[in-house]
Amino acid sequence: xxxxxxxxxxxxxxxxxxxxxxxxxxxxxxxxxxxxxxxxxxxxxxxxxxxxxxxxxxxxxxxxxxxxxxxxxxxxxxxxxxxxxxxxxxxxxxxxxxxxxxxxxxxxxxxxxxxxxxxxxxxxxxxxxxxxxxxxxxxxxxxxxxxxxxxxxxxxxxxxxxxxxxxxxxxxxxxxxxxxxxxxxxxxxxxxxxxxxxxxxxxxxxxxxxxxxxxxxxxxxxxxxxxxxxxxxxxxxxxxxxxxxxxxxxxxxxxxxxxxxxxxxxxxxxxxxxxxxxxxxxxxxxxxxxxxxxxxxxxxxxxxxxxxxxxxxxxxxxxxxxxxxxxxxxxxxxxxxxxxxxxxxxxxxxxxxxxxxxxxxxxxxxxxxxxxxxxxxxxxxxxxxxxxxxxxxxxxxxxxxxx
Numbered sequence: 001x002x003x004x005x006x007x008x009x010x011x012x013x014x015x016x017x018x019x020x021x022x023x024x025x026x027x028x029x030x031x032x033x034x035x036x037x038x039x040x041x042x043x044x045x046x047x048x049x050x051x052x053x054x055x056x057x058x059x060x061x062x063x064x065x066x067x068x069x070x071x072x073x074x075x076x077x078x079x080x081x082x083x084x085x086x087x088x089x090x091x092x093x094x095x096x097x098x099x100x101x102x103x104x105x106x107x108x109x110x111x112x113x114x115x116x117x118x119x120x121x122x123x124x125x126x127x128x129x130x131x132x133x134x135x136x137x138x139x140x141x142x143x144x145x146x147x148x149x150x151x152x153x154x155x156x157x158x159x160x161x162x163x164x165x166x167x168x169x170x171x172x173x174x175x176x177x178x179x180x181x182x183x184x185x186x187x188x189x190x191x192x193x194x195x196x197x198x199x200x201x202x203x204x205x206x207x208x209x210x211x212x213x214x215x216x217x218x219x220x221x222x223x224x225x226x227x228x229x230x231x232x233x234x235x236x237x238x239x240x241x242x243x244x245x246x247x248x249x250x251x252x253x254x255x256x257x258x259x260x261x262x263x264x265x266x267x268x269x270x271x272x273x274x275x276x277x278x279x280x281x282x283x284x285x286x287x288x289x290x291x292x293x294x295x296x297x298x299x300x301x302x303x304x305x306x307x308x309x310x311x312x313x314x315x316x317x318x319x320x321x322x323x324x325x326x327x328x329x330x331x332x333x334x335x336x337x338x339x340x341x342x343x344x345x346x347x348x349x350x351x352x353x354x355x356x357x358x359x360x361x362x363x364x365x366x367x368x369x370x371x372x373x374x375x376x377x378x379x380x381x382x383x384x385x386x387x388x389x390x391x392x393x394x395x396x397x398x399x400x401x402x403x
Contacts, residue, residue, distance in 0.1 A: 034079075037078065037079070038079070040119075041075055041076055041078065041079075041119070044075060044112070044115045044116065044119055045072045045075065045076070047112045047115065048068055048071070048072070048111060048112050048113060048115065048116065049068070051110065051111035051112045052064065052068055052104070052108045052110070052111030052112065052113050053108065053109055053110045053111055054108070054109060055068065060107065063107060064104065064107050064108050067100055067103055067104040067107065067108075068104060068113075070096075070097075070100040071097065071100050071101055071104055071113070071116040072116075074093065074094075074096065074097030074100060074101075074116070074120060075097070075116055075119055075120065077093060077097075078119075078123050078127075082127070087128065087129075090127050090128065091128060091132060091136070094120060094123070094124050094127065094128070094136060095136060095139075097116075097120045098117065098120060098121075098124075098136065098139065098140040098143065099143070100116075101113070101114075101116040101117035101120055101140075101144070101167075102117065102140070102143040102144045102147045103147070104116065105117065105144055105147050105148065105151075105164070106147035106148075106150070106151050114144070114163060114164075114167065117140060117144050117167040117168075118167055118170050119170070120140070121137050121140050121141075121167055121168045121169070121170045121171045121174070122170035122171065122173050122174045123174055124136050124137055124140070124168075124171050124174060125137065125170070125171035125172060125173065125174020125175040125176075125177070125178065126174035126175070126177045126178045126181075127174070127178075130175055133171055133174065133175060134171065136168075136171075137168035137169075137170075137171035138168055139168075140167050140168040141164070141165045141166065141167050141168035141169070142165070144164035144165070144167040144168075145161050145162075145164035145165035145167075146164075147164065148160050148161050148163070148164040149161050149164070208376075211372065215315065215369040215372065215373065218366075218369055221261075224257060224258075224261035224322075225261075226326075227257045227322070227325070227326065228254050228257045228258060228261070231250050231251070231253045231254035231257060232250070232251075232254055234250045235247050235250035235251055235254070238250060277307075277310050277311070277314065278310075279305050279310045279313060279314070279337070280296070280298060280302065280337060282310075282314055283296060283313075283314065283317055283335065283337065283346075284296050286314065286317060286318060286321070287317075287321070287333070287335055290321045290325065290333075292321075292333045292335075295332075295333055295334050295335055296335045296336075296337065297334070297335070297336045297337070298336075298337045298338075298339070299336065299337070299338045299339065300338050300339030300340055301339055302339055303339055305344060308376075308377070309344070309377055309401055312373040312374070312376065312377055312401075313344075313346050313399060313401070315369075315370075315373060316346060316348075316370045316373055316374070316381070316397065316399050317335065317346060317348055319366045319369065319370055319397075320348035320350075320370075320397040321333065321348065322366070323366060323397075324348070324350035324395070326357065327353070327357055327395075328350050328351065328352055328353040328357070328395065329353050329354070329355050329356075329357055330353055330354030330355045331350045331351035331352055331353050331354060332350065332351040333348070333349070333350045333351075334348075334349045334350075335347065335348050335349075336349075340403070341403070342402065342403050343379070343400050343401060343402050343403055344400070344401050344403060345398060345399065345400045345401075346398070346399045347396060347397070347398045347399075348396070348397045349386070349391055349394045349395065349396045349397075350394060350395050351393075351394055352393060352394075352395075367383055370383070370397070370399070373399075374399050374400075374401065377401040377402070378401065378402055379399060379400050379401035379402060380399075380400050381397070381398065381399045381400075382396075382397075382398045383395075383396070383397045383398075384396070
């Protein structure tokens with residue numbers, strides 16, 4: 001069954017065999033062309049106009065003509081949308097149509113008046129629920145059979161009476177069409193529901209990705225640009241003192257930060273493209289580029305870590321190293337990567353500063369970003385001073401993610 005687009009809740013969905021037409025926003029059910037229903041209905045009306053007799057402007061002919069008009073209206077009313085006709089009104093309309101069809105059979109002397117009864121009986125099965133449809137179709141058969149019996153008399157051949165009794169049999173076709181309509185409607189609703197769920201999931205994924213990109217941009221730009229700005233401001237301040245050696249040193253640090261920013265930008269591009277980076281090797285290179293060589297300790301059995309976890313752990317390490325350089329300049333840094341049986345832990349520790357920290361506060365988003373990253377992995381993050389043990393007095397950032 002082809003499915004092209006979802007139908008909003010306020011749109012009506014035409015059903016198989018439904019002659020209700022294309023209402024505002026309606027969509028035909030695949031395999032059921034409403035134009036066929038129009039052609040069939042008009043064909044019955046035209047055939048009746050050409051064959052039913054007598055038909056005129058007086059006496060019996062006038063009555064037959066009026067009944068023909070009523071039957072035609074009842075047949076063409078099949079095109080009325082279901083949502084505009086209540087079940088009770090449909091029952092009244094179809095009952096009157098059946099009575100008019102039986103009356104037309106009884107009063108006309110020839111023609112195809114019986115076709116109105118047949119097509120109305122089929123629509124009864126389609127429009128009404130099964131039980132009232134069967135009752136009304138049985139009433140149609142008995143009424144048409146009784147009309148023929150009374151008009152032709154008991155001595156007439158049996159075939160016309162049987163035709164009258166069979167007038168309600170198309171109700172079974174209508175019931176089958178209604179069942180098929182309900183199945184198609186359920187399939188369409190299921191497809192629409194699945195598409196809505198897929199759209200919601202895609203939107204959630206987009207928002208998650210936006211958050212990840214925002215964190216990466218912050219990690220690369222906010223800290224790097226802040227560090228470069230501090231070094232340049234320091235150089236400007238030193239120019240007034242005439243200490244060219246310190247000015248050169250500040251400019252050299254600024255150049256180093258630019259190079260480091262470019263390196264971090266490359267890492268960010270890799271992360272955004274979801275390239276798989278080796279955790280241990282990349283972490284070692286990151287520490288070395290920050291001026292901390294041979295400070296990484298690896299414990300436990302080394303194993304492959306999912307790409308997403310690697311990305312977040314590297315960003316956490318980058319944030320921790322940047323904070324250490326900003327708030328504790330000159331302090332020794334140590335890093336530990338622990339592969340436990342049920343988790344992977346990354347710890348970044350730094351000793352207290354050995355020289356004054358440059359003025360200027362951070363954006364305050366670094367720790368929030370680290371916590372968000374760990375939360376996405378279902379882990380925990382702690383950051384603060386170590387209060388006991390051999391590393392007492394150090395500042396430590398610890399990220400623990402499940403294996």
